[in-house]
Amino acid sequence: MTTSVITPEEIIKTGTVVFKKTENINSVPLSYCPGCGHGVVHRLIMEVVEEMGITADTIGVAPVGCSVLAYEFMNIDMQQAAHGRAPAVATGIKRVFPNKYVFTYQGDGDLAAIGTAETIHACNRGENIVIIFVxxxxxxxxxxxxxxxxxxxxxxxxxxxxxxxxxxxxxLKITEMVAMLPGVCYATRQAVHKPTLVNKTKRAIQKAFENQRDNKGTSIVEVLINCNSGWKMTPEQANIWLEENMAVYFPLGDIKK
Amino acid sequence: MEDVKLMKGNEALAEAAIRAGVDAYFGYPITPQSEVIEYLMAQRPENRTGMVVLQAESEVAAINMVYGAAGAGKKVMTSSSSPGISLKLEGISYIAGAELPCLIVNVMRGGPGLGTIQPSQADYFQAVKGGGHGDYRLIVLAPSTVQEMADFVDKSFKLAFKYRNPVMILADGAIGQMMEKVYLPDAKPRLTDDELIEKYDSWATTGRKNGRKQNIITSLNLKSEKQEVHNLDLQAKYKRIEENETESEEIHCEDADYIMVAFGTSARICQKVIQIGREKGMKLGLIRPITLWPYPSKTIAKYAGKVKGFISVEMNAGQMVEDVRLAVDGKTPVIHYGRMGGMIATPGEVLTAVENHLKTL
Structure with missing residues (x-):
């Protein structure tokens, strides 16, 4: 009996493609550790931007931290901000380009420690931006x-x-904190360690960008991801630990919508 | 018809900003320059020109808003006074590293620390020698009249965009607060977004349209080889600025046998010293740097070895005097005279210092 081997070319041929990398993600190796969620979150944002047809009108702000090089992976106009200052940088961009879509991509140290003041005050002004908080x-x-x-x-x-x-x-539960502010129209916490959660996160990101389109104010989407190398675990262990610990203290779901 | 008004320096600067077609001002109140944002808010610039004026939560936030809006190719400024400028230095270093055009105004007050709200020139080193981290330069302009507070706004933006470099107007509390007659510049419109994209689409984050390459604003180069190339490019740019943009005023230097060097309010005092000194038969001259960086070293060097001495008159403990000495290169004795803590020297005091110096020469 002969077994037929399917070549990659056959799989990729038109008609059988079920998933394709968005053009908004550059074809370069990501600098993230295997098993890290940053790459997934990058992809989800860029897919939403592509699907909403706003690639030419979207400007991102990258933070200091693991995602400092986000602009090398996301194929849109981007600015790299000083540590913690992304919401102020985004404010500057959005105020002079009110019709563009502006988002920040920030880690927990950036957003909830050194940049606490910028985060809270951008939210309190109801800056019409999207904050992706990883x-x-x-x-x-x-x-x-x-x-x-x-x-x-x-x-x-x-x-x-x-x-x-x-x-x-x-x-610090900063997403709950800023959810109290009248300038914030949408605050949610999501995760990407399971396919169903990835889909939910994408819908949350899309809702955030739609809020910006509709001039509703600040949207903050917190995404829990593992840091398997920092946590000194395998990626699989880290995902289990995230679910059993992180997602208990930081429960998933909408905080304000 | 000429538009002549009696205005405070801070207000003249703010009015000039609206007339220069500035797109956005981000600031935080601090004495003695709060009139800048107060004047702008009162003028409803959003109605006059569409200019954005925003009171930020801190100087740190304000300078980073400047970074964002400047990275978008817009004409953006901030203003503050000494302690506030210290807070902005992180952002200024990033702006210099990312090569963004913008205007930063420092209406100096006495330090260190909270110091005093009275006038000072003690931020000279901070402005011209770096201040923030890394090898960078600001183009620094020193107004000595309310008229120059107005005129230097448009001048600053021309330089900022010509070199994609931050420019600082280094004034002091006296220039900011005093009222003088000022001829206001003609108003010019802000650039439309289409005009902006046409001019700055090669680098500004205006949105990646029509399949163009993405534009990135960053000061980061993880590879040393790449960062060194960036540093060399910056240094080459600074050299071009030194060659082309150095500016100073020489007052009665042609027959002078003793020269004072002073900027801002101190230069105003020295003009009076020239008058009193000349009445007494002393041949005094004044070199007034208009650009503090690039420094008019060549102008000063022309007189080195020809005059009996130089005095650097400053409202600080002796900062610019170091640059005067570098320019003079040991050919002629150079001394400093200064007051600190918000105290302003009288012409009589300066003249005495000159006379005492002359006795030793």
Missing amino acids: NNGIYGMTGGQMAPTTLEGMKSSTSPYGRDVHTAGYP
Whole structure:
């Protein structure tokens, strides 16, 4: 009996393509660790931008941290902001280009520690922008230090015996905080470690961009992702840990809509 | 008809900004320059020209809003005073690194720390030697009249866009607060978005239209080889600026045997010193740097070895005097006279300092 081998070319031929990388993601290797969620979130944003037909009108702001090079992966006009200042940079862009779509892409250290003031005040002004807040509970790029969202008891290189809330304070639920502000029209927390959750996250990102189109104010989409290298776990272990710990303290779902 | 008004320096600068077709101002109140944002808000510039005026939550946020809007190719400015400028330095370094055109106004007050709200020139080093991290230069203009507060706005933006470099107007509290007659410049319209895209689409984040390559505003180069090339490019640009944009005023220098060097308010005082000194038969001259960076070293060097001495008159402990000494290169004695803490020297004090110096020469 002979087995027929299907070549990649046959799979890719027109008509059988079921998934294609959006043109808005550049064809370069991502700098993220295997198993990290950043790549998925990048793709979802760029798919939404492509599907809404707003590629030529979208300007992104990249932060300091693992996603500092987001502009090398997302094929749109982008600015790289100083650490924590992305919401101020986005404010500057949006105020002079009110008809463009402007979003920030920020990690937890960037958004919830050094950039807390910029985050809260951009939200409080109801800046008509989208904030994508990627929360992995740790400083990934600098080598696994404690973040404002590091869970109680969680080990990091600057909390080697676990986060002690009596000396280091409590993990910050900043999305819940800004949801209280009248300028924020949409605040949600999502995750991307399961296909169903990926789809939900994409819908949330789309809703956020639609809010911007409709001039509704600030939308913040928090996405929980693992940092398997920072957490010192395999990607699979990290996803399980995320679900059993991160998603308990930071519950998934809409906070304000 | 000429548009002549009696205005404060801060207000003249704000009015000139609207007339220069500035797209956006982002600022945070601080004495002695709060009149800039107050004047702009009162003028409803959104109705006059469509200019955006926003009071940010901090100087840090304001300078980063400038970064964003400048990266979009717009004509953007901020203003502050000494402690506020210290807060902006991170953003200024990023703006210099990303090569964004913009205007930063510093109406100096006395320091260090919270210091005083009275006039000072103690941020000279901060303005001309860097201030923020990394090898960068600001083009620094020093107004000495309310008229120059108005005139330097458009001049700053021309330089900023010509070189894609941040420009600073380094004034002091006296120039900001005092009222003088000012001939206001003619108003010119803001660029439309189509005009802006035509001019700056090669680098500004205006949206990746019609299949053009993406534009990226960043100061980051993870590879050292690439960063060094960027540093060399910046240095080459700074050299071009030094060659083409250095500006100063020489007052009674042609027959002078002693020269004062001063900028801003100090230069105004020195003009009075010339008058009093000449009445007493002293042949005094003044070199007034208009650009503090690039510094008019060549102008000063012309007189080195020819006059008996130089005095650098500043409202600080002696900062610009270092640049005067570098220009003079040991050929002639150079001293400094200054007051600090918001105190302003009288012409009599300066003249005494000159006379005492002359006795030693």
